[in-house]
């Protein structure tokens with residue numbers, strides 16, 4: 001949400017990619033933090049420092065299934081001269097009051113179970129006869145099948161030093177320590193830590209809700225029959241997938257016909273669940289390109305700071321673009337061109353950083369690298385336009401896939417990178433060092 005109005009210039013002015021991106025990012029602000037359940041916070045930015053309320057582990061516990069014993073009782077033990085100890089009971093993980101281990105005694109202990117009072121160390125079950133009176137065993141028999149295993153005698157075949165196989169209280173993190181700092185992005189390891197210290201909810205910036213809306217009377221939803229002159233609506237799917245990939249909660253609104261009133265009504269209906277609206281199609285100069293017409297008056301026209309600016313960019317694909325904010329909450333809106341590759345490239349360059357800015361992330365762009373251009377012939381690019389060609393990148397080399405046509409979806413599906421050809425370059429020979437955007 002923002003009140004910043006986009007810059008404007010004459011209709012023939014060509015804006016640079018960077019100017020357009022700067023203008024977009026100046027209109028989006030990180031969303032207000034909310035308290036979320038842990039798993040709902042995955043991928044989100046933490047806005048609080050999290051302090052450890054209880055040490056991890058909370059108590060000394062065993063790292064092995066075995067026997068909790070006293071060091072002196074097993075000193076010098078060997079398979080030939082085992083230490084014979086009286087088994088006083090079982091300590092399963094979760095046991096609150098384990099039995100005391102006195103001299104000459106052992107308690108059968110499970111991984112994660114608290115070290116019982118009196119015990120000083122743990123011998124793994126493989127170092128014992130498991131209470132069976134024969135040679136070394138490879139494991140314990142299930143308590144349900146052999147309850148007598150918790151009693152009787154065990155022969156220990158090897159000594160163990162003090163606190164062997166014992167995970168000390170607080171050896172991971174201590175009560176009062178900083179578990180995570182504000183600004184941390186919550187991936188699976190961070191969610192693991194939060195759960196381990198007992199946090200059920202955390203304060204984060206939420207995932208933006210992004211409404212993706214395609215426009216065009218020619219569009220048919222996948223799965224339905226294709227009539228003459230019609231095509232399947234791929235953009236609403238690709239951009240919804242892009243929005244999810246960027247971290248958003250995305251809502252796909254299937255194709256809206258080329259009718260300004262219908263489009264306006266649809267967008268207004270969607271504003272209630274949108275932190276960002278992305279449309280595709282209808283932004284060029286055709287008689288049925290109604291997005292421009294419709295967006296001139298969406299939402300509350302009396303609200304200052306709103307409005308969508310349509311402009312041409314010095315780029316290929318993706319020349320016609322619209323952006324601004326609409327409605328009473330000044331919801332940001334990006335109107336992307338309809339050609340499938342144009343909409344995809346535009347989303348990656350402009351909508352993705354906007355989504356990631358809304359999330360409060362600092363790393364908002366796709367990673368870039370340099371690569372050597374592979375292939376047999378030169379790449380050509382129109383003068384004065386920054387071109388984003390689809391490429392396949394591996395091991396420091398990149399090769400173009402497909403041509404420059406912004407309808408080439410099959411080639412896009414084989415690409416894993418965009419090759420950037422600067423505005424002042426019209427031809428790039430194989431072997432040249434080029435900039436590459438990695439699509440991940």
Ligand SMILES: Nc1nc2c(c(=O)[nH]1)N[C@H]1C(S)=C(S)[C@@H](COP(=O)(O)OP(=O)(O)OC[C@H]3O[C@@H](n4cnc5c(N)ncnc54)[C@H](O)[C@@H]3O)O[C@H]1N2
Nearest residue numbers: 214216233234235236281282283284289319337338339342
């Ligand atoms: N006279 C001019 N014509 C065009 C210009 C221009 O400067 N002068 N610019 C061209 C460029 S560049 C682009 S990009 C497109 C942008 O057009 P629109 O944003 O108005 O998009 P549409 O006309 O609605 O569609 C263009 C193309 O893409 C197909 N399309 C649209 N939506 C979808 C969808 N959801 N899924 C799959 N395919 C879609 C549509 O059928 C058209 O083929 O304008 C050029 N024209």
Ligand code: MOO
Nearest residue numbers: 317318319342406
């Ligand atoms: O700019 Mo359009 O997006 O080239 O096809």
